[in-house]
Amino acid sequence: xxxxxxxxxxxxxxxxxxxxxxxxxxxxxxxxxxxxxxxxxxxxxxxxxxxxxxxxxxxxxxxxxxxxxxxxxxxxxxxxxxxxxxxxxxxxxxxxxxxxxxxxxxxxxxxxxxxxxxxxxxxxxxxxxxxxxxxxxxxxx
Numbered sequence: 001x002x003x004x005x006x007x008x009x010x011x012x013x014x015x016x017x018x019x020x021x022x023x024x025x026x027x028x029x030x031x032x033x034x035x036x037x038x039x040x041x042x043x044x045x046x047x048x049x050x051x052x053x054x055x056x057x058x059x060x061x062x063x064x065x066x067x068x069x070x071x072x073x074x075x076x077x078x079x080x081x082x083x084x085x086x087x088x089x090x091x092x093x094x095x096x097x098x099x100x101x102x103x104x105x106x107x108x109x110x111x112x113x114x115x116x117x118x119x120x121x122x123x124x125x126x127x128x129x130x131x132x133x134x135x136x137x138x139x140x141x
Contacts, residue, residue: 002089004096010048015092016040017085022076036076039088044069049096057099064095071095
């Protein structure tokens with residue numbers, strides 16, 4: 001059981017882990033051992049995800065989301081298969097935690113009279129400064 005929040009728990013049976021060969025340094029060992037982990041989580045078929053979390057997950061998943069609604073996370077930061085496995089599960093948990101957070105609904109407000117007055121005073125002060133930078137008027141009236 002992957003515990004994301006107090007109310008959101010994902011059964012490990014819904015998470016598929018594949019071990020693949022990692023790229024990068026590792027010497028001769030890199031060609032023999034499948035230490036990288038590819039985690040697949042089908043959010044469309046998951047019974048543990050509430051609909052609002054699923055919707056938000058699809059919005060924030062980005063390139064990790066396939067057209068079938070599957071989240072794919074590849075972890076190959078470590079040389080150890082166990083560390084990569086726990087890293088992939090932590091990254092999925094962090095993604096689900098972000099998706100479970102409901103953003104606060106913004107209530108549009110109008111600027112106050114004082115803020116409008118301060119803005120206009122600043123604009124007139126700035127225009128006066130710029131007017132003084134111009135060429136002097138040489139006419140005598």
